[in-house]
Amino acid sequence: MKRNSLISNLQKKFAQRSWNDTLLLVQRCMDKSRDESKPCEPLIRSLERLQDVLHAPNTSVTRSRLEVIAKQQGMGFHFTEDTCYLTADLFYLEVLLLPCGGVQKVKVALHGEGPVPSESFLKTLRSKDFEAFSVMLKDLFTQYNIPGDSEMKLKLLESLRFLVRDLQKLSGEPENCDSQQQLVNNSRIGHLIAVKEDSPLMILFYESPNDGTTASSVIQAAQVTVDASSVPHRLQMASVLPEPLQLDSQGCPVFAPLSEVPNETLPACFLLRLKPPVPMLTSFVEELSLITDVAVAQTDLQWAPLHRLLVAGSHRSSDLLTEKLLPDGEMHRYVFPGATWDVPGQKAALVEAVPFTHPAQVPALLQLLRHQCAVNTLLRSCSSPESAAGPESQLLEVRPESATSFSVTFTHPSVDSLCVLLVNVCSPQQITCRIFGVETPDASVEDHMKNFLSIPGTMKMLLSRLQSASPPTSADADKDPSALVEIAAEDPATVSQNAPLQEDSVSQTEINPSVNSYLCSAVGLCAQQAEL
Numbered sequence: 001m002k003r004n005s006l007i008s009n010l011q012k013k014f015a016q017r018s019w020n021d022t023l024l025l026v027q028r029c030m031d032k033s034r035d036e037s038k039p040c041e042p043l044i045r046s047l048e049r050l051q052d053v054l055h056a057p058n059t060s061v062t063r064s065r066l067e068v069i070a071k072q073q074g075m076g077f078h079f080t081e082d083t084c085y086l087t088a089d090l091f092y093l094e095v096l097l098l099p100c101g102g103v104q105k106v107k108v109a110l111h112g113e114g115p116v117p118s119e120s121f122l123k124t125l126r127s128k129d130f131e132a133f134s135v136m137l138k139d140l141f142t143q144y145n146i147p148g149d150s151e152m153k154l155k156l157l158e159s160l161r162f163l164v165r166d167l168q169k170l171s172g173e174p175e176n177c178d179s180q181q182q183l184v185n186n187s188r189i190g191h192l193i194a195v196k197e198d199s200p201l202m203i204l205f206y207e208s209p210n211d212g213t214t215a216s217s218v219i220q221a222a223q224v225t226v227d228a229s230s231v232p233h234r235l236q237m238a239s240v241l242p243e244p245l246q247l248d249s250q251g252c253p254v255f256a257p258l259s260e261v262p263n264e265t266l267p268a269c270f271l272l273r274l275k276p277p278v279p280m281l282t283s284f285v286e287e288l289s290l291i292t293d294v295a296v297a298q299t300d301l302q303w304a305p306l307h308r309l310l311v312a313g314s315h316r317s318s319d320l321l322t323e324k325l326l327p328d329g330e331m332h333r334y335v336f337p338g339a340t341w342d343v344p345g346q347k348a349a350l351v352e353a354v355p356f357t358h359p360a361q362v363p364a365l366l367q368l369l370r371h372q373c374a375v376n377t378l379l380r381s382c383s384s385p386e387s388a389a390g391p392e393s394q395l396l397e398v399r400p401e402s403a404t405s406f407s408v409t410f411t412h413p414s415v416d417s418l419c420v421l422l423v424n425v426c427s428p429q430q431i432t433c434r435i436f437g438v439e440t441p442d443a444s445v446e447d448h449m450k451n452f453l454s455i456p457g458t459m460k461m462l463l464s465r466l467q468s469a470s471p472p473t474s475a476d477a478d479k480d481p482s483a484l485v486e487i488a489a490e491d492p493a494t495v496s497q498n499a500p501l502q503e504d505s506v507s508q509t510e511i512n513p514s515v516n517s518y519l520c521s522a523v524g525l526c527a528q529q530a531e532l
Contacts, residue, residue: 058101066095069134073141086137090144090157091197093121093137102126108197110144111157118198136199139223143200147228147268156268159235160226163270164201166241166359167224168192170253181207181217185370185428188252188363200225203272205366206373206428209452220373222272222354222366229269233294233357237262240359255360269294269355272365277350279309283403284372285351291364294355301349305341307398309348310376311383318342322383323393324456331393332456334382340399370428374453375404378423381454396459408455412438413467421462423449433458438466 059082066084070077076087086093094107094115103125107115124133146153146160171192184191190205206220238261246254280288282303289295311322318338325331354365382398397409405424412419419437426432431453433446445465449458 059097059099060101062097062101062103065130069130069137072134073137074145075137075141088141088144089150089153090146091140093118095121095125108140110197111154113197116197120198139200140198142223142273143225146226152266152268155237155264155266156226156235159237159264159266160224160270162236162239163359164195164224166236166239167201167203167362168194169239169241169245170359170363181209184219190366202275203362203366206370208373208377209454218377220278220369221275222369223275225271225273226268227271227353227355229267229294229355231294232265232267233269234258234263234265235268235270235357236359237264252363253360255358258358269357272354272356272362274352274354274369277352278369278372279306279348279376280351280372281306281346281348281403283345284368285349287368288351288354288365291368292354292356292361294357296351296354298349301351303347303349305338305343306346306348306376307336307341307379309350310379311336324382324384326456326460330460332382332459333393333395334455335395335397337397337399343400345403346400367428371404371425374428374431375425377453378425378449378455379406381456394459394463398455408459410459410463413463414469421445421459423455435462 063079063084066086067077067079070086076085078085078087082097082099084093084095084097086095090111092109094105094109095103096105096107098104103122106118106121106125108118108121109115121133121136124136144157146156148156167189170189171187180191184204184207190203193199193202193204195201201224203222203224204219205222208218210217236258240256240258240261241253242256248254285296285298307320311320320336320338320341322334322336323331324334354369356362356365379398394410398406399409400406401422401424404426405422408421408423410419410421411417417437419435422434422436424432424434431446431450433449435445445458445462448461449455452458
């Protein structure tokens with residue numbers, strides 16, 4: 001009652017005040033925040049709601065909105081009669097306002113350079129999309145939020161600029177790229193969005209194919225920047241690519257050693273900030289560090305089985321049950337047995353940034369990230385937000401076989417028999433499939449998986465082919481497990497849970513044939529069907 005009375009009194013007190021008066025009151029309260037670096041969040045939210053109602057009808061309100069955004073990013077804010085300045089140590093934005101509150105012009109100035117008009121910022125502010133403006137400003141602030149004192153900031157900024165120029169030299173298009181997707185996925189360093197005064201350098205390095213079961217493709221990007229490091233690293237202070245560009249016998253650029261170009265040892269390193277963060281297995285995280293000789297920070301990483309980071313579904317004991325509704329209304333249900341996924345080899349975490357010290361390391365880092373993204377895309381394809389269709393759903397079981405391979409167990413559509421599809425992601429560009437329990441219909445199964453990276457789409461096609469094919473003989477349906485061992489042993493795709501990523505280091509004694517999945521899944525899948 002006391003609280004209701006207080007609110008009632010406040011309503012009476014401010015009933016006669018205009019929106020602008022209330023807005024100014026909130027601003028004054030914000031200025032009295034005990035910690036100036038962290039304005040009071042409830043007051044900021046209140047101010048934003050007021051500004052949403054006002055729709056920025058005049059200069060005062062537009063200026064207030066820009067001030068809130070600047071403070072949220074940790075930037076300074078100053079203004080004259082018709083111009084607002086959003087300032088950071090190494091750049092600033094200049095926003096020229098019209099008397100009606102509209103935006104006439106936006107300019108961006110980097111350290112040591114004059115202001116340059118920004119069409120992207122101008123278009124966003126004119127459309128009153130302050131949320132998008134805030135995101136763009138955050139990216140730019142992250143790009144130039146360089147640690148250290150003034151001298152250190154300038155050295156790291158210079159080193160970053162040389163790195164960016166070298167990456168741009170590496171960004172030549174590869175041969176046989178017929179589409180934007182192929183350019184992103186197959187180019188040595190993906191597709192570079194050139195750095196400008198109003199935007200950071202972004203690398204688009206992975207784009208998932210769209211098989212028609214998802215709304216759109218997923219694009220993975222990395223922002224190139226520099227950050228503090230607890231360990232000093234030697235960084236370039238000049239280009240490490242000779243002019244003209246030289247190639248080795250394999251067509252890769254030849255880099256000059258850091259010892260032969262100007263360099264400095266600084267308490268910092270370059271970063272690939274992943275957008276969005278990528279769920280990565282421990283084996284892949286360790287491989288990143290081997291490439292760069294710089295450890296990926298793990299203090300803030302939250303570890304969990306990979307499949308739980310990727311797919312959403314219902315939890316039945318330790319198992320995970322996901323559902324995928326296909327365009328024609330067919331429903332697939334996928335069971336991820338907890339006992340097979342909750343193992344050290346499948347432990348993963350969301351990686352937000354990858355440190356490195358030399359542009360020569362970037363192609364290998366991106367290829368490893370693509371490899372993990374390809375695995376993630378396949379596993380993610382098993383779920384969708386739609387609800388279950390009913391008893392006619394297909395029930396399938398997914399088990400890991402290694403860090404980069406897994407098996408899908410399913411019921412043959414024509415006979416009472418279980419079959420196994422073994423999928424091995426050898427590299428981002430190479431995926432192999434083997435089918436046990438039946439004769440493979442044709443090579444189209446592997447081609448479909450390779451082209452669309454969709455387990456449901458591939459399984460739908462496979463089940464349809466098996467349905468239309470002549471029923472298998474009893475010998476095919478009851479294939480001797482020992483024969484499966486022999487077949488699997490010929491295929492390097494079937495490796496153990498803890499096998500390293502390098503295939504050439506896998507011995508025959510480490511091979512874990514898919515007969516394991518074939519036999520174990522027979523019991524597990526039948527139990528799941530009984531419960532459903």
